Amino acid sequence: MRLFIESMGLLGPGLAGWAASRPVLRGEVPYRHAPAVVTASEFLPPVERRRTGIPVKLALAVGHEALTNAGRDAAATATVFTSSGSDGENVHQLCETLASSEREVSPTRFHNSVHNAAAGYWSIATRCHETSTSLCCRDASFAAGLLEAAAQVATAGAAVVLIAYDQPYPEPLGSVRPIGAIFGAALVLASQADRASIQLEVTFAAGKGNATPMADAALEALRGSVPAARSLPLLAALARNRSEDVVLEYLEAAHLHITVAPCS
Amino acid sequence: MNVQPLVISHFSIVNCLGAGWVATLDGLRDKRSGLIPCDFETVDLETCIGRVAGLDELRVRSDLRAYDCRNNRLAQWGLDLDGFGDAVAAAREKYGAGRIGVFMGTSTSGILETELAYRRRDPQTGALPPGFRYAETQNNFSLADFVQRYLGLLGPAFVVSSACSSSAKVFGNAARMMAAGVCDAAVIGGVDTLCLTTLYGFHALGLTSRTPCRPYDAERDGISIGEGAGFALLERADGAARPGAIALLGIGESCDAYHMSTPHPEGLGAKLAMRRALASARREPADIDYINLHGTATRTNDASEDKATFELFGAGTPCSSTKGATGHLLGAAGITEAIIAILAIRHGLLPGSAHTRNLDPELKCGYLTESREARVKTALTNSFGFGGSNCTLVLGSAG
Numbered sequence: 063m064r065l066f067i068e069s070m071g072l073l074g075p076g077l078a079g080w081a082a083s084r085p086v087l088r089g090e091v092p093y094r095h096a097p098a099v100v101t102a103s104e105f106l107p108p109v110e111r112r113r114t115g116i117p118v119k120l121a122l123a124v125g126h127e128a129l130t131n132a133g134r135d136a137a138a139t140a141t142v143f144t145s146s147g148s149d150g151e152n153v154h155q156l157c158e159t160l161a162s163s164e165r166e167v168s169p170t171r172f173h174n175s176v177h178n179a180a181a182g183y184w185s186i187a188t189r190c191h192e193t194s195t196s197l198c199c200r201d202a203s204f205a206a207g208l209l210e211a212a213a214q215v216a217t218a219g220a221a222v223v224l225i226a227y228d229q230p231y232p233e234p235l236g237s238v239r240p241i242g243a244i245f246g247a248a249l250v251l252a253s254q255a256d257r258a259s260i261q262l263e264v265t266f267a268a269g270k271g272n273a274t275p276m277a278d279a280a281l282e283a284l285r286g287s288v289p290a291a292r293s294l295p296l297l298a299a300l301a302r303n304r305s306e307d308v309v310l311e312y313l314e315a316a317h318l319h320i321t322v323a324p325c326s
Numbered sequence: 327m328n329v330q331p332l333v334i335s336h337f338s339i340v341n342c343l344g345a346g347w348v349a350t351l352d353g354l355r356d357k358r359s360g361l362i363p364c365d366f367e368t369v370d371l372e373t374c375i376g377r378v379a380g381l382d383e384l385r386v387r388s389d390l391r392a393y394d395c396r397n398n399r400l401a402q403w404g405l406d407l408d409g410f411g412d413a414v415a416a417a418r419e420k421y422g423a424g425r426i427g428v429f430m431g432t433s434t435s436g437i438l439e440t441e442l443a444y445r446r447r448d449p450q451t452g453a454l455p456p457g458f459r460y461a462e463t464q465n466n467f468s469l470a471d472f473v474q475r476y477l478g479l480l481g482p483a484f485v486v487s488s489a490c491s492s493s494a495k496v497f498g499n500a501a502r503m504m505a506a507g508v509c510d511a512a513v514i515g516g517v518d519t520l521c522l523t524t525l526y527g528f529h530a531l532g533l534t535s536r537t538p539c540r541p542y543d544a545e546r547d548g549i550s551i552g553e554g555a556g557f558a559l560l561e562r563a564d565g566a567a568r569p570g571a572i573a574l575l576g577i578g579e580s581c582d583a584y585h586m587s588t589p590h591p592e593g594l595g596a597k598l599a600m601r602r603a604l605a606s607a608r609r610e611p612a613d614i615d616y617i618n619l620h621g622t623a624t625r626t627n628d629a630s631e632d633k634a635t636f637e638l639f640g641a642g643t644p645c646s647s648t649k650g651a652t653g654h655l656l657g658a659a660g661i662t663e664a665i666i667a668i669l670a671i672r673h674g675l676l677p678g679s680a681h682t683r684n685l686d687p688e689l690k691c692g693y694l695t696e697s698r699e700a701r702v703k704t705a706l707t708n709s710f711g712f713g714g715s716n717c718t719l720v721l722g723s724a725g
Contacts (some may be wrong), residue, residue, distance in 0.1 A: 063506055113586075147465065153440075160522045161444035165370075172527030173587040173712055176433065177466055177487030182713025185581035191598055193579040194715065195495055198466035199484040206484035213502040234453050235440075239460045266482055266508050268424050315480045316424070 063212040063265070066258035066325065067300060068134070068221070071127030071248035073120060074098050074291060075284065080127060087294075087301035093278050098244045105187040113170050114183055117149045120246040121180035121227045122187060128223055128248035132257060136188035139250070140214060140222045143181045144197040144207030146289040147239065149174060150231035180227065193218075203228075204247070204293045205312040208320075211251050212264045221252040226290040242287025247297060255325050260303055263321040271309045271317025274299075296320060330505055331563045331573045333724050336413035338404050339665045341554030341652045342376035346407045350652075351669045354677040357697050359651050361538035361550045361681070366520045367438075373534040375520060376552025376653025378403075386472070393472045395436035395463040396519040396553075401472055404517065404555030413559055414477050417511050427509040428483040429499045430470040431492030431516035433657035433711075435485075436463030438521040469517055473557075481509045487657065489711030490620075492516055493556065494660025497719055498577045500560050515557035516658040524551055524656060531587060539623035539654070541647035541679050542632075542693045544686040546623045552653020556661035563724060572668045573724040575704065576607025582714025589627055593634025595716045596620075596708065600638055603718035609704060611639045614720070616670050616700075617691075618663045618707040621647020621679075622654055631708065632689040639691070646694040650680035660709035660717060667705035667721050676700050 070080045076095045077083040085091040102111045103122040114122075121143060129136050147153070152174050159167055176182070178196035185194060193214070199206035204226040211224040227246035231239055252258060274295035276282040285294045296308050299322040310318040339346070342360025343353035353360065361374045384399040385391075405411050417426060439458065446455040462468050466485045474483045482503055486495050493516020500512035518524075528534045528549060535548035563573060580602065582595035589596070604611065617639065620631055628647075635645065648666050655662050670677065678697035685693055704722035 063508070110586075146467075153437075156523055156527075157437075157440055157444040160441050160526060161447075165522070165526055167523075167526045167530040169527075169530045169532075169587075172523070172530055175523060175527065176489040176712045178489055178711070178713045178715055179586070181488065181581070181715065182586050185583040185714055186585070189583045191581050191583055191595060193498075194488075194581050195486055195499065195579075196488045196713075196715075197484050198487055200461060200465050200467040200471070203467075203484075206482075209482060209508065210484070210499060210502070213499075213506040213508060216506040217502045234447060235460070238454055238458060239465075268480070313474075313480075313483060316482070 063216045064263050065212055065215045066252045066255050067260040067262060068250040068252050068258045069128050069131035070297060070300060071124035072297060073124050074245035075243045080131060084301045087298040089277060093280050095280060100244060103187055106183060110183060110186055115149045115152055116244060117227055117229045118180045118183045120244060121225050122184060124246040124248040125184060125223055125225045128250050132250040134221060134250060137190045140192040140220055141181060141184060141194040142207050142211040142222055142224045144203040144226045146198060146200050146203050146228055148177045149179060150229050150235060154232050154235055201289045202312045203289045205310045205318050208264060209266060215251045215253050219253045221250060224249045224251060226293055228288050228290040242284060245288040245290045247290055247293045259325050260300055261323045261325050265319045267317055267319045270315060271311060273311040274308045331575060332501055332560045333563050333571045333573050334558045334668060335561050335571060336410055337558040337665050338408035338410035339556045339662060340378060340404045340407055341655060341662060342378055342552055343651055347669060351673060353651055354648060355675055355697050357678050357680050359538055359680040361653055369522060369525050371525060371529050372536045374538045374550040376550060377520060378553050390472060390475055392459055393462040393468060395439045397436045397469060397517055398472045400519050400553060400555045401469060401517045402476060404557055405476055410557055414513060417559060418478060421510045423478055424480040425510040426479045427481040427500060427503050427512040428470050428474040428479055429496040429512055429514045430473055431486045431496050431657045431660060432466060432469045433487060433489050433492055433518055434521050434523055435466045435468050437523055439463040441522045477513060488715040489713060490656050490659050491709040491711035491715045491717040492657040492660060494709035494717035494719055495579060497574055498579060512560045513557060514560060516661040517555040518655055518657040519553040533624050538681045539649055540681045541621035541623040541650055542628055542686055542689055543682045544684045546628060548624055549622045550653040552655050554652060554655040554658045554662050556658060556665050571724040572671055572721055575722045576603045576720035578602025578606060578718045580716045584714055587712050589630040589710060591630055593630040595714055596631050596634035596710060597637060599716035599718040603720050607720035609720060613704050614643055614706045615702040616676055616705040617643055617645035618667050619645050619647045620708040620710045621649055623649060628689060632691050636690040641690055641692045643692055644676045644694050645691050646677055646679045648677055650682060663707045664719055664721060667707045670705055671702045671723060674699050674701055
């Protein structure tokens, strides 16, 4: 599938926004770890803002960054959200309550427990009625999201913003499902080159494939420890904006092969 | 989106009406309901459930033992029914395992395992009990992962989890993947099973009924949660033309952009989804012979869906919710009601709404309180979820 990338959004440890992260991803500035700071979205009405957890704020932040960078109207752009576990803190709180004798579940916690909570708050914040989907493919959630977003662009022709995000679980789930950090990334994908400087060819390919690593050891560790950070090799290629191939792990017997090329 | 007609060449279904499509068809024809007072696990709530009998005794296939949980057990049961596994095996021979996608919908996957594990945490360390398997049970992808392995498929796979629209939306994912040439066929479906999160959660929101749910009834006061599985094999029309085959003619997706757990009062998102589905199918409202409503039996859903549906179709198109029979299957509702729409077309049945006694005079659509025979060439089905996630499908005779 051939498509164009118009813009990026990024928020993770030591990666505070696309503009600040671009030289780091290009290897021009050394990577320095710093906790990601996630703030509430100014786009949400105050009542809804109070109800949202970190993952929703994170998804809204990177999505807005990417759309702003693309100069696109969020209300008119289709969305693909992808996450391994969405709001892990909220799941933990619900399970604790349900294991107690009272079992008095908070209604807000319950409606925030749906995997598509970020998509719901996003649509409220942006007044967007366009197609939206919310995916999960565990460690390969970014690859699955990219495949779906690419297929949407290829078949519907309209632009899509892909938003991948993950948050660590608190204990005891953190031990059985370790996720290293808060990490979110967003891409605006389009079928036309007019606002884009980079072209992608995304291919679903047989075999596990050897995932493209990050040259920097700390970024490579981050890639390995957060499902959404599996996007880093592609983001690094987009930051470099030169012709190269990127392999993303997907399933046990399949991977994504991505050819990145500057628009001529 | 415009979809190339895709044929639903095989399907299977299990829910509280019984195992296999014959049980669901007969149950709907007889206006039977599978809803019973809640006796699930240690749940102490005055509500009714649509429980699948016999599920507790099942275990998943031994090579996939790590995936054993209520949700994957029900998935396996569904895959074993209605000759579905054999049909997929034949498709695997025809297309190759790597050319068949697996796109599944679920809202809670195997969360029940986690809920139970939280009761058995180590008193000293707080750790979850040994043997708890997050990846194969709780994680949403567990369902698609299990289905793909069970069927021996190697194509693209993921889970869509958009609450109660999940397994309607997978029709769209499959259609896009096939149109883009990523795969040649797809196994789509949805599975959701009873768990404490949804039973206590919907109760906390004041959305569960004490009695079996009564869609469109003047006295309706909430949902009855059920469990179920449904699967369909989607192929391109040219590759699987069989007499009497049913096609996916159109799909429409939209967002309410209104509230996390309350539908838009005017049914704005619902109307958009229906309009887009009709446009994608190149059909007019007058072409639709039956509408399977989302019809959850909450005050707000039925009122807003009725407004949207009446505005588009008037009172002349027969419509009903089948949730009085099956309960609300949440992430499995979309596929279940798509299969019910297929059964309506194939067997000329307009299913009447179980448990609905006195139609709400405020609601204006042509609601079916009794089942009757009629020719159904084209049917439409609605699925709406929390977060304002809406999806409408148009299904019809392939010929």
